[in-house]
Amino acid sequence: MAACEFESLEKSLESHLPEAELAEVKRVLYGKETEKLDLPVCAVEAASERDFELKGYRFEAAPEQLRPPRRIRVGLIQHRIVLPTDAPILDQVTAMHSRLGEVVEVAAMCGVNMVCFQETWTMPFAFCTREKEPWTEFAESVEEGSTTRFCQELAKKYNMVVVSPILEREGLHSTLWNTAVVISNSGHVLGKSRKNHIPRVGDFNESTYYMEGDTGHTVFQTQFGKIAVNICYGRHHPLNWFMYSMNGAEIIFNPSATVGALSEPMWPIEARNAAIANHCFTCAINRVGTVGPHQHASHHDFGHFYGSSYVAAPDGSRTPGLSRTRDGLLVVEMDLNLNRQISDKWSFKMTGRYAEYAEELTKAVRHDFKPMIVKE
Numbered sequence: 563m564a565a566c567e568f569e570s571l572e573k574s575l576e577s578h579l580p581e582a583e584l585a586e587v588k589r590v591l592y593g594k595e596t597e598k599l600d601l602p603v604c605a606v607e608a609a610s611e612r613d614f615e616l617k618g619y620r621f622e623a624a625p626e627q628l629r630p631p632r633r634i635r636v637g638l639i640q641h642r643i644v645l646p647t648d649a650p651i652l653d654q655v656t657a658m659h660s661r662l663g664e665v666v667e668v669a670a671m672c673g674v675n676m677v678c679f680q681e682t683w684t685m686p687f688a689f690c691t692r693e694k695e696p697w698t699e700f701a702e703s704v705e706e707g708s709t710t711r712f713c714q715e716l717a718k719k720y721n722m723v724v725v726s727p728i729l730e731r732e733g734l735h736s737t738l739w740n741t742a743v744v745i746s747n748s749g750h751v752l753g754k755s756r757k758n759h760i761p762r763v764g765d766f767n768e769s770t771y772y773m774e775g776d777t778g779h780t781v782f783q784t785q786f787g788k789i790a791v792n793i794c795y796g797r798h799h800p801l802n803w804f805m806y807s808m809n810g811a812e813i814i815f816n817p818s819a820t821v822g823a824l825s826e827p828m829w830p831i832e833a834r835n836a837a838i839a840n841h842c843f844t845c846a847i848n849r850v851g852t853v854g855p856h857q858h859a860s861h862h863d864f865g866h867f868y869g870s871s872y873v874a875a876p877d878g879s880r881t882p883g884l885s886r887t888r889d890g891l892l893v894v895e896m897d898l899n900l901n902r903q904i905s906d907k908w909s910f911k912m913t914g915r916y917a918e919y920a921e922e923l924t925k926a927v928r929h930d931f932k933p934m935i936v937k938e
């Protein structure tokens with residue numbers, strides 16, 4: 563079976579394992595079972611008509627005496643490009659807006675409070691080609707761009723926080739960045755978070771296009787919780803997750819674009835491990851489909867982006883993934899009280915010895931650093 567036809571790990575397990583064994587396999591693979599959410603019939607019908615997968619799950623926390631539950635719903639959206647990559651740019655962007663508009667409408671029907679799109683969602687993933695034109699033409703201003711305007715309308719219409727990762731062009735020096743725009747449910751641009759780490763993995767090299775982010779590890783206080791955005795390749799850097807969490811993030815989104823041969827076995831581990839290590843929720847989103855006909859002849863065929871978007875909780879449990887091949891919306895209800903409950907249980911932040919690490923790291927990054935190795 564070709565890799566692109568394999569729909570999802572869950573589907574394979576479900577179709578091949580006997581029920582009792584499946585429950586045990588899922589317990590070991592996914593942790594405590596996430597209950598399925600009952601989604602409104604109108605949403606299920608709309609998703610089916612609009613040809614995308616719709617899945618919903620719930621993470622519960624224990625009731626507390628002094629704090630009410632803090633239940634919120636997040637929506638993760640994965641999708642393929644809509645028009646061919648040689649169509650006029652404005653048409654491509656407009657088609658993507660219109661596709662996401664129909665998915666976000668369904669998210670609203672499902673009571674989603676914050677939605678996050680995939681990395682550079684308005685464009686084909688052209689960065690590994692190292693061709694500048696026409697791909698840099700997809701870059702937009704965070705404040706004034708048509709994509710931000712579009713997302714502001716969505717945010718206001720549906721009272722929803724919108725996380726919109728785009729290729730950013732910053733006006734004054736025309737600098738390009740890989741940036742997530744965070745739009746409050748009021749419709750205001752709350753701020754932006756730029757990608758901190760740039761992949762240089764053989765031909766999967768994006769360094770030609772944009773610079774390492776300069777926004778640090780900003781956390782955004784929204785009406786529904788404190789959120790941060792760790793863009794794609796940043797998920798391989800445990801300290802990157804850690805610093806968002808040190809700044810108080812309760813949910814860290816990881817909008818991504820990655821392909822099977824490169825990272826698929828790492829995908830289910832990294833965001834999930836970050837949720838465990840940092841006592842927070844993490845939301846990993848990957849696009850589906852192929853790069854497209856623009857691919858430069860001198861570069862390899864990178865194959866399919868494998869989707870599989872999922873949410874992980876601080877107790878180590880996770881939702882099943884969306885499909886590897888289809889557009890999809892994953893709706894997840896979470897009680898943010900779970901973060902502190904798990905922190906009280908495992909106490910990683912309390913037992914972290916960060917002052918000692920800070921001291922040792924300060925020495926380790928110096929050029930005159932001498933590793934502490936004892937030799938006979």
Ligand SMILES: NC(=O)NCCC(=O)O
Binds near residue numbers: 681794825
């Ligand atoms: N977009 C991006 O950073 N991709 C890198 C590949 C990976 O991190 O799996």
